[in-house]
Amino acid sequence: MGFRVDIDSWFIFSILFISGMSLFMIGYIVFPYLIRKRQMNRIEFRYIRKKNQYEQLEKRAIEREISNLELRNQVLETDLSKSLQDILKSDLNTLKVISFYSDFEKVYPDFNDSLSKKVPNITPHEVKICSLIRMKLTAKEISRIMNVTPASVNKARYRIRKKITLDTKEDLDLFIANI
Secondary structure: OOOOOOHHHHHHHHHHHHHHHHHHHHHHHHHHHHHHHHHHHHHHHHHHHHHHHHHHHHHHHHHHHHHHHHHHHHHHHHHHHHHHHHHHHOOOOHHHHHHHHHHHHHHOOOHHHHHHHHOOOOOHHHHHHHHHHHOOOOHHHHHHHHOOOHHHHHHHHHHHHHHHOOOOOOOHHHHHHOO
16 A cells, blocks of 8 residues: 655644644643742732731830830839938938838839949939939939938039039029930
8 A cells, every 4th residue: 555645744744743843842831830930929929918917016016015114214203203202201210211212223224224324423322413413303302311411412413514514504403304
């Protein structure tokens, strides 16, 4: 039996076969690539969305913590003022004075450090006077708490002004309040 293949039809068949195989190979490579790319875009979108949700939750937690700290600080300030008034009204109990200074440290934790940085050669006695000045007490009230005369408090204020090198026009109370 003589089976003859026409060269033109064989050429067309070969081109169609090679084109079909090429399309199949391209489809075999391109479709998984496109599917993976779409999946990666979905994963990236989920990651970004979760990251934004996490940042919002973190921001809310920080805001809640700040508000709680502000409330605690207000409570401590009122307690500090009450303890100060109790000290002024009652006879001077050294335990109450010591507890006042520890409460002052809780309300203003960076006060002593920043004061020591601004005035490096300040004594502990002057730091106590500055903390009482920060509470807006008069020289008479400070003298009563520290068990000294008002003149001694005024001299201490003068020495503190000299150490800080404040002009006569500048207010010591304002300087200490800004620390």
